[in-house]
Amino acid sequence: MPDETRDDCIREAARLVAGQAGAAELLLDIHVADRSGRCRGCRQHDRPTPLWPCVLVAIARCAAERTNPSRTTLW
Ligand SMILES: [Zn+2]
Incomplete structure (x- = not known):
């Protein structure tokens, strides 16, 4: 998958995650x-575990940046 397409997919998924309170933090935990x-x-x-x-x-x-930009420096 081209990097640009992958980035678009990540941004779209992040938009959905950002709509669920606490979801980004749960994923990061x-x-x-x-x-x-x-x-x-x-x-x-x-299956093999990804890096x-x-x-x-x-x-x-990406979702955390949308919902709480000040916290992204913690990750
Ligand atoms: Zn993972």
Whole structure:
């Protein structure tokens, strides 16, 4: 997927997440790096675990920027 298309998808998903109170913070609490640099929140037994930050972190960060720009420096 081209970077531009991926960024558009992330922005659209972030718009939806931003509409749910607390959703961005919940995603950021769950999707944290493990010791190997992979995402704990995306871990599944039947497929490889993505590197952190995963796409859900990108979506949550973008949503957090929309809802509370002053907090984005914490992530
Ligand atoms: Zn994740």
